Amino acid sequence: MATATRDASASKGEQTRAAILERAVDLASAEGLEGLTIGRLAAELRMSKSGLFAHFGSKQELQLATIEAAAERFRVAVIEPALEAPDGAPRLRALGERYLEHLDLYSGGCFWGATSAEYDDRPGPVRDAVAGALDAWLGELERQARIAGVEQPERFAFELYAVIMGANARYRLSGDPKVFEYARSALARLDAELPE
C-alpha cells in the first residue's frame, strides 16, 4: 500500500514501479493523463516501452496508478502536515496554506487542475478516480469548516477550492506571481469568516 519513494526494503520491481509513477505524475501534471504516453515515459526513464508496460498491463491501469500516486503525494504534502493543527479553524488555516504551497510540488502545475479539466467529459474509471480524489478533498475541507462552526460549510469549501485552483490556473498561464497575493488575500477573507 505504501508507495514510498525508493524504499530499500522494496523489491526491484516495486522500486522501478515507484520511479515510473514518480515521473508519471509530473508528466501528467504538464501534459495531461492522455499526453502521458507510454513511449515517452519509457524514453525519459531510459527503459523499453514493453518493460514499462508490463508493470501495468494497460494504459488505463497506468493512468489509475498515476492518479493514486498523485493522491499519495498530495496527502503527504498537504494533509499530513496539517494534521498537527487541531480540528476546526486552525486545521482549516493549515490546510489552506499547505494547499496553496503544494502547487509548486508538481512541476507541471496542479495535477488535479490539469486532469480534472481533461477528464470531466470522458466517462470511465479514470474520470471516476479523479472525481473521487477531488470529492474526498472537498469533503475534508467541508468537514473541517463544519467543525469550525461555519454556517455553510459546503459553500465555504467551494470558495476555498476555487480561489486556490484559480490561482494555479492564472499563474500557469500568465506567470504573474501577483495572483498568489490575491489568492492569499481571498484566503484571509475566508479566514475572517470563521467564528471564534
Add this chain to the structure above:
Amino acid sequence: MATATRDASASKGEQTRAAILERAVDLASAEGLEGLTIGRLAAELRMSKSGLFAHFGSKQELQLATIEAAAERFRVAVIEPALEAPDGAPRLRALGERYLEHLDLYSGGCFWGATSAEYDDRPGPVRDAVAGALDAWLGELERQARIAGVEQPERFAFELYAVIMGANARYRLSGDPKVFEYARSALARLDAELPE
C-alpha cells in the same frame, strides 16, 4: 472577419469552414484541443479528412481558428449583451452574470477552462492564443472594476474569474448544481464590495 453561423452571403467554402469550427469548438470544449482530431471531426461532419484538412492546412491552424471561433462565441454571448449596461458597476454585474450563464454555451463545459489547463505547459502559438484571449478577458474585468471604483481592480478581477471557473470545474466533475448557488453567493459578496 465575421464568423457568423451560416451566412447566406458567404461562399460555400466559408459556410463549410464555419460549420467545421462550430463543431470544433464543442469538441474541443469536451476533449481538448489535442483531442480535437481531424479524422474524428471529419467523421462527425460526414466529410473526408483531406477535404476538411484543406480548409486549414495544418492541425495547428485548425486549433488557432477554433480558439478564434470560441472567442467570437464568447464575445457574442457575454461581452456584447453586457455592453447595454453602463460602464462600471452595472457593466460588471452584467458581465459576471453573463459569464456565469455562458457556461452552458459550450456543450463540453467552458472552452477556456478546458484548453487553458491543457496548454499551460505547452509553449507555442496555441498556448499564446489561449493566454491572449484570457488576458483580454481578465483585462476587461479589471478595467470595469477600476471604473466602478474598486480599490484593487486586478485582485477583484481575479476573484471574479476564480469563482466562475471554479463553479464550472466543480459542476463538470460533480454534476451538483448547488455549486452555482455558491458561485452566485460569492458573486454577490464581490458585488457588495463595489462602492456607490
Add this chain to the structure above:
DNA sequence: AGAAAACACGAACGTTCGTGCTTTTTTCGC
C-alpha cells in the same frame, strides 16, 4: 550454488494520427 520467479528487452502487430499528392466533383461568374 542452483532452481524458480520476476523483470526487462526488441521486434512486430494493427490503428490512428497529421500531412502530401492527384483526381473528381461542385460552385459560380460570364
Add this chain to the structure above:
DNA sequence: GCGAAAAAAGCACGAACGTTCGTGTTTTCT
C-alpha cells in the same frame, strides 16, 4: 450552360500510439 476556379474526395505516406509475444537477464529464495 460553359469553363475556370474552388472545394471535396481518394489514396498513400511515415510516425507514434497501445499492445502482444518470445526470449534473454537479473533477482530472489531455498
